[in-house]
Amino acid sequence: MPELDSATVDKLADTAEMFLADWGEGFSFRRKPIGVGATAAVFEVSKKKAKYALKIYSERLYTGEKSTAQLHRTKLQEKLIGHDCKSLVTIQSIQLYKSSCICLMEYLPWDTLKKCLAKIPEDKIQILVDQLIDVIDYLKSVNLIHRDIKPENILISPDFCSLKVVDIGVVREISGAEDRIDGTDTGKLRPFLATAQYSPPEYLFRTFEPSEDLWNAVNIYQIGAIVHDMIVQKPLFDEEVHSGNRYKLALAVLRSKPVLGAAAKSRESRLAAIAELALIKDPVLRNDLVKISDFRTPKSERASEALAGILGKISINAKHQSKLNELIEEKERYCSQKIETIVAATIASIHSNFEHSLKCNRQKSKSTLHRQVFQIKLPARQIKESFFLEFDEIVDPTLDEINVILGREHGSTTITKIVGTMSSESDLLEPGIMTHAFEAICEQLKANIDYNGL
Ligand SMILES: Nc1ncnc2c1ncn2[C@@H]1O[C@H](COP(=O)(O)OP(=O)(O)OP(=O)(O)O)[C@@H](O)[C@H]1O
C-alpha cells in the first residue's frame, strides 16, 4: 500500500493538534512528521523536555465497514499499554478522537531497518535477531501476532545494538474470538492487511483459514525475511518491487526462491541456512522445518552442535519429501560443481600437461537425508608416502570423514580417489564451507605430489 499523501498527512496534523489542545496535558507539537506509513502519520510531541511519538491513524480505517475490525485491533493495542517487552515500542495511551485514533508512544530517534540495512555490521545481526524473537515470543505469550514485521516497522539504534518493533496497528489474536469479530481473515472477503513484499504466499493469497499453525508459519516467514535482508543487505524481492508491477511481485512471493548462500559469510551461515528454510513457500513444510527459537543465538558453545540439534529434530514425512529433495538437490548440484571446479583448477595448476578426468559422484545414504558422500576420482598420480599421514590434520569439522584411497601404479603410490562424507551439519551450512574442506585437500595434494616423478 502506498504511503499517505501530503494532503492527508496535513489534515491528520490538524486533527492531532486539535486533539492535544482538547486533551489539555500540555504537550507541544511539531508539524513535520517523523514518519508516514500507509495507514498513519507519526509526529514528535514533547512535554517537560521529554519527547514522545504521536501516531494518528487515517480516518478511513475508523469509518465504514472496516471500522468494527479496526476498533477491535485498537482494543488489543490498549491491552499492550504497560507491557514489559524491552524490544517492543511502549505505548502510553491510545484514544479514539473524532473519526480517528491517536496513540502516544515512546519516541525513538532511530533509523528504520529499511534505511540502515546496508550498514548493519555482521557481528550485530544475531544480537538484533535475538531481540526480534523476544518481541515475537512476547506477543505470542499474550496470544497476539504482529502480522506486519518488515524493515519499515523495525527501528535500529545508532550503535546497531538495539532493535525496537513499532507499528502494532495490525496485531490480532492468535486464537480466540477474533475470527468472529475481526472478519479480516475469514469469510469470502479477506482484505489484505500487511505488506505484500514481506508476506508469505499463503497469507498474501489467503489460501488458508486462520489457525495457530498459520500464524506460526507467518511469523517464521517474516523473521526469515528480516534475516534475509540483514544478510543480503537488500530488501526481499527488491527488483520486483522496483519494477512497480504488483503482479510481478505477487508471482515472486509465490514462486521465487530467495537464496542467501552466496551472500552469507561463514559466521552468518547458520542464520542464513535457517532463513532459507523459513522462506519456503509451503507453510506446512516451513512449520515442520523451522522453529522460531532456531533463530536465537545457540545456547551451545559450538554453533555446529546446535545446528546438528536442529537437524535432529526434523522429522520428514512423505508429504514433504519431494519439496525437500528439490532443495537438497539444488544444494548438491552447487556443491559438486564447485568441488569439481576447484579440484580441476588445482590439478591444472600443478602441471599443465597433467591430464585429468574428474568425476564427482554424489551418493546419498539411505539412512539420512543429511549425509552425502562426495567421491572424487583422480587419475593415478605419484605422491609422497607422508601425504597420507598428514591428512588427519586438515579434516574440516563439517566433514565426518575423509578417506584417501591409495593405489599403486608403476611402483609408485598414487591417489585413486578421495571420499569425503559430509556431516549432517554441513547440509544446512553455506555450501562454501564444504568446498573449503576440499580446497584444503587440494592444497595438501599440491604440496605432496612428487614432481620429479611426473
Ligand atoms: N515510536 C516511534 N518513534 C519514532 N519513529 C516512529 C515511531 N513509530 C513509528 N515511527 C516512524 O513512523 C513510520 C510510520 O509509522 P507506522 O509504521 O506505525 O505507520 P503505519 O502507517 O501503520 O505503517 P504501515 O505502512 O506499515 O501500515 C515508521 O516507519 C517509523 O519510521
Ligand SMILES: [Mg+2]
Ligand atoms: Mg509501518
